[in-house]
Amino acid sequence: MPLRRLVVRAVPASARGAICWLAMASVTAPLAAPTTVYVQLPAGTLNSVLAGDADTGPLTIAPFAMRTTPVTIGEFRRFVRAHPQWRRDRVAATFADAGYLQAWRTADAPGDAGGEAQPVTQVSWFAAQAYCEAEGGRLPTWSEWEYAAAADATRRDARADPAWRARILGWYSRPASDPLPKVGGKPNVYGVRDLHGVVWEWVDDFNSLLVDGDSRTGGDPDKLKFCGAGAINLQDRENYAVLMRVALLSSLNASDSTGSLGFRCVHPTH
Amino acid sequence: MQANPSRARFAIHRAATTAAVLALALAASAQAAPAAAPSNRAVAGGAVAALPANSVYQLAVALTDQDGHDFRLADRRGKPMLVSMFYSSCQFVCPMLIDTLRDTESKLDAGERNQLGVLMVSIDPARDTVAVLRRTADERAIATPRWTMARTDAASVRKLAAVLGIQYRALADGEFNHTTALILLDADGRIVARSSQLGNADPAFVLKVRQTLQAASH
Numbered sequence: 001m002p003l004r005r006l007v008v009r010a011v012p013a014s015a016r017g018a019i020c021w022l023a024m025a026s027v028t029a030p031l032a033a034p035t036t037v038y039v040q041l042p043a044g045t046l047n048s049v050l051a052g053d054a055d056t057g058p059l060t061i062a063p064f065a066m067r068t069t070p071v072t073i074g075e076f077r078r079f080v081r082a083h084p085q086w087r088r089d090r091v092a093a094t095f096a097d098a099g100y101l102q103a104w105r106t107a108d109a110p111g112d113a114g115g116e117a118q119p120v121t122q123v124s125w126f127a128a129q130a131y132c133e134a135e136g137g138r139l140p141t142w143s144e145w146e147y148a149a150a151a152d153a154t155r156r157d158a159r160a161d162p163a164w165r166a167r168i169l170g171w172y173s174r175p176a177s178d179p180l181p182k183v184g185g186k187p188n189v190y191g192v193r194d195l196h197g198v199v200w201e202w203v204d205d206f207n208s209l210l211v212d213g214d215s216r217t218g219g220d221p222d223k224l225k226f227c228g229a230g231a232i233n234l235q236d237r238e239n240y241a242v243l244m245r246v247a248l249l250s251s252l253n254a255s256d257s258t259g260s261l262g263f264r265c266v267h268p269t270h
Numbered sequence: 271m272q273a274n275p276s277r278a279r280f281a282i283h284r285a286a287t288t289a290a291v292l293a294l295a296l297a298a299s300a301q302a303a304p305a306a307a308p309s310n311r312a313v314a315g316g317a318v319a320a321l322p323a324n325s326v327y328q329l330a331v332a333l334t335d336q337d338g339h340d341f342r343l344a345d346r347r348g349k350p351m352l353v354s355m356f357y358s359s360c361q362f363v364c365p366m367l368i369d370t371l372r373d374t375e376s377k378l379d380a381g382e383r384n385q386l387g388v389l390m391v392s393i394d395p396a397r398d399t400v401a402v403l404r405r406t407a408d409e410r411a412i413a414t415p416r417w418t419m420a421r422t423d424a425a426s427v428r429k430l431a432a433v434l435g436i437q438y439r440a441l442a443d444g445e446f447n448h449t450t451a452l453i454l455l456d457a458d459g460r461i462v463a464r465s466s467q468l469g470n471a472d473p474a475f476v477l478k479v480r481q482t483l484q485a486a487s488h
């Protein structure tokens with residue numbers, strides 16, 4: 001049940017990258033939420049790194065609106081207070097593991113665990129999905145995330161550029177013990193920020209990434225594990241930067257939470 | 271929930287990258303959920319006990335069966351269940367899945383079978399309408415209503431699969447990739463065992479079914 005009604009306050013009719021503000025009118029919440037910014041991404045096509053999709057040509061991506069930044073600690077604190085079933089001391093173990101919001105000082109206050117503007121992490125897929133539903137949306141699909149994240153500051157698809165890949169791989173080499181940066185990095189061509197360089201992000205269909213990169217499936221005892229066409233083969237093996245995300249997501253259970261995994265939300269648009 | 275090491279298998283043919291990926295995967299799985307203790311057990315006077323915190327029935331999912339009857343997942347609480355996910359148009363693995371469920375049941379005696387429910391939920395809600403589920407049940411001689419073929423909305427399919435640890439992916443040609451799994455729930459909806467063996471029943475899984483049925487009858 002949405003916590004607050006989302007009101008589209010302004011949708012400039014300009015071309016791609018047009019920003020719409022989804023103002024969060026505080027209908028039921030006692031706590032005023034700051035304005036949450038979504039940007040509109042236009043329809044387009046995507047050559048996914050996942051070969052299962054590439055076999056039949058590029059994917060068609062329907063237009064959607066995406067949060068410009070990952071959900072922050074401050075935003076998630078307000079969510080937990082409004083929806084106490086998502087406090088770490090009340091959440092069902094089915095929906096969140098023992099690491100859920102573990103770094104918070106108390107069950108409903110992050111304390112010194114991080115600044116309000118840092119991305120929230122230690123959240124399970126169920127908690128992330130519930131947050132997005134409270135905001136009237138959902139988690140992005142892998143394809144939507146990959147589509148948005150293929151861009152750089154000037155191009156919709158910068159993935160073939162070695163500099164693009166090098167920047168991302170440089171982030172991967174940052175020690176995990178370093179504090180997470182605040183959200184609000186440089187926008188890409190759509191106006192979306194922090195898709196690379198801050199946190200890993202949950203996607204709606206994380207459990208669709210049946211990865212079996214080894215194509216030698218003949219005689220594989222696991223062959224029958226996959227119905228239909230079998231596991232995904234990796235189309236673009238050079239693109240480690242994105243494939244590492246696929247690998248991480250495909251290894252997760254929905255109740256898992258880790259210190260470097262956050263999320264953002266999307267709204268379908270028409 | 272059991273770990274599923276093969277899910278983390280990911281062969282990029284560069285050793286260094288593979289090692290990095292595995293390290294990530296291990297970092298993630300190192301925080302696996304502990305089994306939660308049941309909370310708020312029954313109060314006196316016959317009140318229904320609160321669900322265990324790690325019960326699949328914590329998930330609020332509305333389903334519709336092959337005869338058009340609506341029910342909630344948690345309505346299945348009270349007896350052990352075999353749960354699986356499938357889609358009707360699947361030509362190869364899904365029929366084997368049904369055969370495997372049937373073979374698993376055949377290892378039980380009649381009394382045990384009557385204490386066990388079987389629930390198959392479609393991962394293809396767009397095509398698996400109630401009428402299609404009914405036809406599939408008839409074609410496969412499914413013993414409804416003891417077995418249930420059910421559908422729900424797409425978002426709930428994703429959540430149910432997440433709770434059950436099942437992966438699936440729609441393909442452009444209308445087929446699905448999905449992990450095949452027979453999942454045993456105890457009477458309170460906790461996952462007791464799972465098997466991905468197709469064809470003949472997995473003896474270790476059958477033993478778990480028996481033990482769970484015995485525990486539930488006491």
